[in-house]
Amino acid sequence: MTTASNQPKPASESTILANAAAQSRYNFEDTADFDRARRGLLLQIESGAINSELGVPVWDPSQYEFVSGESPDSVNPSLWRQAALNNIHGLFEVVPGIYQVRGYDISNISFIRSDTGWIVIDPLTVAETAAAARKLIDSHFGPLPIVAVIYTHSHADHYGGIRGIVTDEEVKSGQIRIIAPEGFLEAAVSENVTAGPAMTRRAMYMYGVLLPVGPLGHVDAGLGKTIPILGSRGLITPTQSITQSGEVLEIDGVPIEFQLTPGTEAPAEMNFYFPSYRAVCMAENCAATLHNVYTPRGAEIRDSLSWSKYIDDAIDLFLDRSDVAFASHHWPRWGQADMLAFLSGQRDIYRYLHDQTMRLANHGHTANEIAEMLALPDAIADEWFNRDYYGTVSHNVKAVYQRYLGWFDANPAHLHELPQVDSAKKFVEYMGGADAVLERATEDFNRGEYRWVAQVVNHLVFADPTSQSARELQADALEQLGYQSESGPWRSFYLTGASE
Numbered sequence: 001m002t003t004a005s006n007q008p009k010p011a012s013e014s015t016i017l018a019n020a021a022a023q024s025r026y027n028f029e030d031t032a033d034f035d036r037a038r039r040g041l042l043l044q045i046e047s048g049a050i051n052s053e054l055g056v057p058v059w060d061p062s063q064y065e066f067v068s069g070e071s072p073d074s075v076n077p078s079l080w081r082q083a084a085l086n087n088i089h090g091l092f093e094v095v096p097g098i099y100q101v102r103g104y105d106i107s108n109i110s111f112i113r114s115d116t117g118w119i120v121i122d123p124l125t126v127a128e129t130a131a132a133a134r135k136l137i138d139s140h141f142g143p144l145p146i147v148a149v150i151y152t153h154s155h156a157d158h159y160g161g162i163r164g165i166v167t168d169e170e171v172k173s174g175q176i177r178i179i180a181p182e183g184f185l186e187a188a189v190s191e192n193v194t195a196g197p198a199m200t201r202r203a204m205y206m207y208g209v210l211l212p213v214g215p216l217g218h219v220d221a222g223l224g225k226t227i228p229i230l231g232s233r234g235l236i237t238p239t240q241s242i243t244q245s246g247e248v249l250e251i252d253g254v255p256i257e258f259q260l261t262p263g264t265e266a267p268a269e270m271n272f273y274f275p276s277y278r279a280v281c282m283a284e285n286c287a288a289t290l291h292n293v294y295t296p297r298g299a300e301i302r303d304s305l306s307w308s309k310y311i312d313d314a315i316d317l318f319l320d321r322s323d324v325a326f327a328s329h330h331w332p333r334w335g336q337a338d339m340l341a342f343l344s345g346q347r348d349i350y351r352y353l354h355d356q357t358m359r360l361a362n363h364g365h366t367a368n369e370i371a372e373m374l375a376l377p378d379a380i381a382d383e384w385f386n387r388d389y390y391g392t393v394s395h396n397v398k399a400v401y402q403r404y405l406g407w408f409d410a411n412p413a414h415l416h417e418l419p420q421v422d423s424a425k426k427f428v429e430y431m432g433g434a435d436a437v438l439e440r441a442t443e444d445f446n447r448g449e450y451r452w453v454a455q456v457v458n459h460l461v462f463a464d465p466t467s468q469s470a471r472e473l474q475a476d477a478l479e480q481l482g483y484q485s486e487s488g489p490w491r492s493f494y495l496t497g498a499s500e
Contacts, residue, residue: 126231
């Protein structure tokens with residue numbers, strides 16, 4: 001990415017061909033997701049922009065208006081499609097009485113009409129976006145009190161905006177209940193305090209927040225546009241925990257049946273069902289993308305086997321009583337046939353990744369080998385909601401392996417390797433010196449072998465960080481890998497690394 005003018009380079013011929021191949025691989029004439037994403041639109045924020053009290057921009061969907069029409073050479077066409085879907089924003093009716101504000105944060109905030117006000121599900125990442133969502137729904141229905149807030153799980157984009165819609169005093173007085181799954185607070189603290197600085201730093205790469213927005217930079221995060229960085233985050237402690245599946249609460253005249261799903265997409269998470277609305281909330285256990293069994297920002301490895309089983313349980317518990325499934329990201333699914341295809345498809349991908357990874361591991365293959373060997377069957381892979389927009393088959397396979405077998409692949413040569421800088425210097429020396437490596441790597445780059453170039457030139461950069469030629473070649477390779485990536489986080493990691 002580093003040219004003489006420090007500007008991004010265009011897609012190479014190899015990248016253009018790779019993205020053209022991706023274009024021909026999928027059925028882009030299938031526009032059903034666009035119909036789902038637009039269904040029930042009631043209102044949008046007029047300017048689209050959300051600012052802090054000091055006038056600092058927190059969210060602005062207008063900066064993504066370039067995502068329109070055919071995909072450019074520098075963006076994987078499948079990711080471009082997902083980016084166009086995630087551009088759709090506003091207040092939406094799911095069914096009469098259930099509403100979502102989508103597209104003003106990476107996550108959704110949902111409003112359930114109760115006897116006297118609203119039950120709110122997942123108050124977004126920052127107070128500013130949550131407050132804007134409440135203002136939007138109030139402008140359509142008139143001001144109504146919030147009687148309860150439900151945190152579906154322990155990730156910050158589902159509780160961080162809580163003080164944008166309620167106050168600590170309202171909660172302390174008992175006026176507003178806050179409900180969360182058992183273990184929520186411990187999990188939230190673990191992720192955001194114990195490992196918080198490291199995770200935050202890595203999240204800057206994963207969500208592309210340091211990249212310019214545009215066809216040569218940040219396009220989409222797969223799960224949503226990106227995360228709001230500059231807003232105000234907080235947490236109000238839950239007043240009530242759900243401790244067992246099957247528990248039923250009645251909140252201001254609305255009965256809710258809960259299903260705990262620990263160790264799935266988050267350490268503490270739950271699905272729940274609204275019988276009076278014939279609607280099931282799948283939290284973040286189902287989304288319009290393959291999710292992360294391991295998230296590149298860093299977190300505990302998730303249990304893909306349990307994940308698949310909990311989705312299967314949700315089908316048994318709720319499907320025949322439901323007309324709609326909605327979630328904490330993306331758009332709902334209406335009708336039992338569409339719901340079943342979605343829920344069973346998501347169930348099957350997590351089970352397949354688990355079972356096939358461990359089958360190959362038990363045959364003696366390593367995590368890296370399995371990641372190259374394992375391909376999804378068409379029946380799973382051809383569903384748009386199972387594509388690699390957020391998680392990927394490659395890094396999820398490695399996560400399943402690590403959950404059971406850890407980082408060590410049983411090769412004793414890997415037990416006590418030299419540190420990266422020391423080994424890099426040795427590699428470069430053994431390969432004939434920096435000039436010889438650069439010459440060979442440039443030839444490989446010109447052949448479009450970007451994965452290998454990034455891998456081998458990494459040794460040069462670590463051996464001599466002052467080598468501008470090595471850094472520029474490494475940046476060029478990472479840049480092309482980013483342009484080819486279907487995964488939003490992979491694209492962001494590659495392009496952020498290139499920009500450095």
